[in-house]
Amino acid sequence: MFTAASLIRPALAALEPYTPILPLDVLAARLGLPIERLVKLDANENPYGPSPKALAALANEAYYHIYPDPGHTSLRAALAAYTDHPAAHIVCGAGADELIDLILRLCLAPGEAVIDCPPTFGMYSFDTGVCGGRVVVVPRRPDFSLDLPAIEQAANTNGAKILFLTSPNNPTGNLMPPEELERLLRLPLLVVVDEAYIEFAGLDQSFAPWVRQHANLAVLRTFSKWAGLAGLRVGYGLFPPWLAEQLWKIKQPYNVSVAAQTAACASLADRAYLFDNVARLCAERERLWHHLAALPFLKPYPSAANFILCRVVGRAAHALKLTLEQQGILVRYYNNPYLHDYLRVSVGTPAQSDALLAALREVFANG
Ligand SMILES: *Cc1c(COP(=O)(O)O)cnc(C)c1O
Numbered sequence: 001m002f003t004a005a006s007l008i009r010p011a012l013a014a015l016e017p018y019t020p021i022l023p024l025d026v027l028a029a030r031l032g033l034p035i036e037r038l039v040k041l042d043a044n045e046n047p048y049g050p051s052p053k054a055l056a057a058l059a060n061e062a063y064y065h066i067y068p069d070p071g072h073t074s075l076r077a078a079l080a081a082y083t084d085h086p087a088a089h090i091v092c093g094a095g096a097d098e099l100i101d102l103i104l105r106l107c108l109a110p111g112e113a114v115i116d117c118p119p120t121f122g123m124y125s126f127d128t129g130v131c132g133g134r135v136v137v138v139p140r141r142p143d144f145s146l147d148l149p150a151i152e153q154a155a156n157t158n159g160a161k162i163l164f165l166t167s168p169n170n171p172t173g174n175l176m177p178p179e180e181l182e183r184l185l186r187l188p189l190l191v192v193v194d195e196a197y198i199e200f201a202g203l204d205q206s207f208a209p210w211v212r213q214h215a216n217l218a219v220l221r222t223f224s225k226w227a228g229l230a231g232l233r234v235g236y237g238l239f240p241p242w243l244a245e246q247l248w249k250i251k252q253p254y255n256v257s258v259a260a261q262t263a264a265c266a267s268l269a270d271r272a273y274l275f276d277n278v279a280r281l282c283a284e285r286e287r288l289w290h291h292l293a294a295l296p297f298l299k300p301y302p303s304a305a306n307f308i309l310c311r312v313v314g315r316a317a318h319a320l321k322l323t324l325e326q327q328g329i330l331v332r333y334y335n336n337p338y339l340h341d342y343l344r345v346s347v348g349t350p351a352q353s354d355a356l357l358a359a360l361r362e363v364f365a366n367g
Helices: 024-031 052-060 073-083 096-107 123-130 148-158 178-184 208-212 241-250 258-268 271-293 317-326 350-365
Strands: 039-041 090-093 113-116 134-137 162-166 190-194 217-222 235-238 298-300 307-312 329-333 342-346
Touching: 039 342, 039 350, 052 258, 073 090, 073 235, 073 258, 090 096, 090 241, 096 123, 096 162, 096 190, 096 217, 096 235, 096 241, 113 123, 113 148, 123 134, 134 148, 148 178, 162 178, 178 190, 208 217, 258 271, 271 298, 271 307, 271 350, 317 329, 317 342, 317 350, 329 350
Parallel strands: 039 329, 113 134, 113 162, 162 190, 190 217
Antiparallel strands: 090 235, 217 235, 298 307, 307 342, 329 342
8 A cells, every 4th residue: 555645755745735826717707707807917918919920820830730849940040039149058948937947957956955035936946846955045125126145145055056036026026237146146056047027128138148158147038928928838048058958958858839839939020019019018017107106005116027016005915906806807916924915916908907996996995
């Protein structure tokens, strides 16, 4: 006979289960609202969706019955032009999420340490746990900037192998100043800069060009946000040669589907259209920010991404999230100590913002 405890790796058996996100149809049924009534501002998805050329390429793709190109040849050639990075040192994944997992599996032996700087994206610590690694937590300062001396101290005392940084950071929206990265790159570890939202900040804010000059820097990107392809799962990383070479060895050959590769290539070929939508979202971010700031119980933080973090003042953030949800408006609440009093709202269309603002004003009117 066996038990779960005798077969499951102890580090994994002890892991907290991931909080699942309810699919839209289930949530709509639960709220008694039609799906079209839902205003989904909880996952930073792009309300304008994929480029019409990506949709046409998907409709016309003739090789869904053939396995995808394991070398992502066309996509990497297009990405090399987009990022000005050699194709040989670009690795694509089923979302940036897969690359986070691959980097950790490649570098981390059980018990080895990773530095995480919350509040930030949850996958760094989650995947470190799955790999049996140890998360060394160096919280951000009250203004959400990095605590450089504390990171340096943690790196020097814990023998950490990887430091995850995010710019713009999710969920706080702030960019990392270049002088901070310059200083952190002197640490004897791999620095991974996650640029999932960089298109909303402007590509001139990217650290991608630095990858060619620093052997311990990797930059991660995704098509999920700016290109509206979250449902297709496609991301990529710019790596130094030694790391790209090793990642190629351990990735699943067919990790990026035919549909994802086709849509990503067509998106890169239709950048003018997609960047119009990015500009639209950036303009809407500023408009929404000012309206949120005018509400007495919200304090929005400046953001370089397609979302706005708000501190909820004088009332419970979780209750506010649930009140909005009753009206079909979905925003992100974090059940963690760093963000107990906060909500994150994704920037949607002007109509979606107006629905959110109307609901918030009603909450205020009702006390
Ligand atoms: C959304 C997000 C990702 C995930 O990207 P995928 O390509 O969809 O896996 C990665 N990093 C950050 C910071 C994100 O917010």
